[in-house]
């Protein structure tokens with residue numbers, strides 16, 4: 137999997153998915169009782185760690201473990217840790233999100249921006265729950281449909297790349313059925329998709345096409361990204377990222 141050119145392509149971007157500090161902070165504000173005297177945060181699928189650093193600023197007393205499957209992303213996080221003087225309280229651990237090397241009930245907060253789709257939203261909600269302390273919070277942001285009747289072109293596009301995408305309300309139901317209280321949710325505004333992600337991807341497309349001109353697999357992924365942006369420009373009212381914050385009961 138590590139040889140999948142998708143990782144190499146995504147190394148070119150500052151973030152590996154849409155989002156920004158403002159919305160990490162907004163999601164964090166839905167945690168009614170953030171740890172004050174120290175707490176443990178697990179950042180799953182951290183990519184290059186933009187949200188990891190935001191979490192470190194939002195919770196100055198917390199220790200954070202940032203995990204990802206791709207070591208070069210973790211190396212980028214380690215550079216940020218060193219540059220920001222965070223080595224005492226943030227560490228990186230290479231781990232697959234569906235096989236986490238931690239004890240049950242270890243974390244006050246589990247954070248997962250834009251990555252639960254990799255193991256499936258429901259699997260993620262249910263599997264990660266056991267790593268949370270009772271009363272702990274989990275934040276997952278991922279892609280949901282905002283309408284029961286999406287346009288055929290958008291539906292067909294996602295049916296091919298990720299047929300598991302569900303309507304937002306179904307996501308809330310999964311959270312409740314897994315035994316969580318839903319503390320709150322909001323949608324990421326389309327402008328943030330453009331500013332934090334698609335605008336940057338678009339600007340890099342020329343370089344990427346040149347860099348990977350002899351790599352057929354990479355070229356298919358780059359074409360897919362171009363198509364993804366086109367679909368988003370047309371249909372962003374119909375789907376997007378929803379941030380969900382849930383609490384494991386005491």
Ligand SMILES: C[S@@+](CC[C@H](N)C(=O)[O-])C[C@H]1O[C@@H](n2cnc3c(N)ncnc32)[C@H](O)[C@@H]1O
Pocket residue numbers: 151152153154155180181182183184185186187203204205206209231232233234248249250251254
């Ligand atoms: C869409 S990116 C989101 C990254 C980051 N949270 C952000 O919002 O910028 C998904 C991340 O999941 C990581 N990933 C992919 N498969 C994984 C796995 N099995 N276990 C852990 N992380 C994985 C990727 O390397 C990537 O960093």
